[in-house]
Amino acid sequence: MDDENGPAHWSSSRFNHVITLREEALNYARRIWSDYILMSDCDVFLTNPNTLINLIEQNHVVTAPVLKSDGLYSNFWCGMTNEYYYERTESYKPILNREQIGCFNVPMVHSCVLINLRLKITDQLTFISDKIENYDGPKDDIITFAISANKSNIPMHICNLEHYGYVMIPLEQNDELKLDIQQLINLKLEILNNGPPLYYSEIFNSDVILPVKDKLGFSEVFMINLVRRPERRRRMNLCFDELSLNVTMVDAVDGRSLNDTTLREMGIGFMPEFSDPYHKRPMTLGEIGCFLSHFKVWNKIIENNYATTMVLEDDVRFEPYFRVKVLNIMKEAEKLGEWDLIYLGRKRLVESSEPWVSRYLVQAGYSYWTLGYVLSYRGAKKLLNGKPLKNMVPVDEYLPILFDKHPKDNWKGYFPQRDLIAYSAAPLLIYPTHYTGEKGYVSDTEDSKLIPPELIPGSGPSSSISVGMRDDL
CATH class of the missing domain: 3.90.550 (Spore Coat Polysaccharide Biosynthesis Protein SpsA; Chain A)
Incomplete structure (x- = not known):
């Protein structure tokens, strides 16, 4: 027209x-x-x-x-x-x-x-x-x-x-038509991941020249994956090919490999007062493995002096125009000045007290999940300086404790230095591939064994370990 x-x-x-x-x-x-x-x-x-x-x-x-x-x-x-x-x-x-x-x-x-x-x-x-x-x-x-x-x-x-x-998601007035190709690629991934049998995706089978991969301006991009979940690694590698992301794999700590002996050898202690807020139970071995996997990444950031790092789990799906949106968010973070952590995906647990700080960023409130986030060098250092292995809780409880938005004051008392500066993308850029109860949903934290009762703080003579459930790896 x-x-x-x-x-x-x-x-x-x-x-x-x-x-x-x-x-x-x-x-x-x-x-x-x-x-x-x-x-x-x-x-x-x-x-x-x-x-x-x-x-x-x-x-x-x-x-x-x-x-x-x-x-x-x-x-x-x-x-x-x-x-x-x-x-x-x-x-x-x-x-x-x-x-x-x-x-x-x-x-x-x-x-x-x-x-x-x-x-x-x-x-x-x-x-x-x-x-x-x-x-x-x-x-x-x-x-x-x-x-x-x-x-x-x-x-x-x-x-x-x-x-x-x-x-397809409609293009905005100022979007270029060429971005629609990326949306087609994302749609192909959605069909492959969650759709009917694979033969339905044959309409997308054509030669595609993929751009050269990069790290989107980050010092490093990590993806945490259990070795015994190769199907997730393959799917995520396909996503990274389509998104042109150069990603380093991190072998997750498998909760199945943990027991009371290995936990003692690692010097891990658990918060005596912890009980899962929803299920009223202690941590699972899967949750402990999840925390240790992220803890491993935080150490890599410090060891390699990475300025900014994107951390991803292996059961996520990406929003359309993911690359463009990440770049926009990081530009806004740079203008804000100081920041430590930015959620790219999460489960928001509060409907208020999250003021906007820029066009695409809000001040993060109490949140669950560690699907994907961006961490600065200073942020990683703060997380490690909290010495979380001495009073371990699930990693998605630990993060809001450190940025002082956790509702349980008695838990926060175990971590006196709570000055992590945390924001969240709004809207979010990453979501789970499956939700609890959906066909294909698998949780390596929720479906994990509990630590024996005698290792829970206060129930045995020689331990300070407690147990629960949360993020999927």
Whole structure:
């Protein structure tokens, strides 16, 4: 269109063109007495051959399949404001992640939509705002369609009964079209990692010239991986090939190799007052191995005098444009001046007390997980100076203790020097590949043995060891 500034610019003429195309398609299906019309955008990849049959079987008026991306973006909204903008709701993630299974009534579906034209009420559906009485929304095809359904009391449903496919994340107006190639690569990884059988990914099989790998400006990039988890190492190496990241592997300390004798030989003691906040139990051998693996990385940073280091675990997925976003975050950190640790991925445990410090960074509050983070030399030194092996707790409890955001004051008392400066990317750049309870979820910390009771502080004559559960390695 003549008034477009680029391929991602949605000008008024582009909206008019798309609105006209959608309305013409809908009216054509009506004229030829179609029972159904499935409208699917070109950035949708349906990988389930039974998608159409499955949606028809639900017998709803308007139905859409949940489509995954390599982020939280999808083809539905669970909430809409009075001004017809997207509204975040608590029900969105459980539906997207299939923590709740079924078909759900929602205010917006788009990109891939099935309409049951056998029902007379669908004559009220339209993409043209002028056809809607007292229309007060924007000139936008998907919003107009949603408003026409709402005003006609037509329910729209999103279904996640099966895995149906994927959708690309829309480009922002200033994004270059070439970045879409990276999104395709990320989408291929998502299908390989979490999608249906591998033959569905054959549509992506083509020769790709990968750029030369670098460390994204960091002194080093480490990935922690258990030797007995080679499948994770292979998957992550594929990710690093696509992301052009030069990464050094660190063999994780395997909790299965630990026992009371090895722990004593290492001089490890455990916080006497520790009990897992949720499960009310001591640490597991897997959690101890997890801590020692990160502790190994912190020592490498000091030994090699690394100024900045990215630390990754082996069960993560990366957000689109990961490289660009990391570079932007590090530029902001540099402008802030002093910093010690930046979370790239985490489980946020507080909804307040996290003020913004820049466009993409917030001051980190009490958090779980050590999926991925950036650490400065000074930050590594502070973590080691805390002498955590004398009063060990899970590593994701230790970090918020050191930046003085842990809710348990009695735990913080064991570490008097709590001046770690910690920020977090917002939004996050790294997420787990699987969540607890999902198919394919494996935890080498949670599914690990507990230390014998006689080694827990206060329960035996010669030990100060306690036990729990948390991060996956």
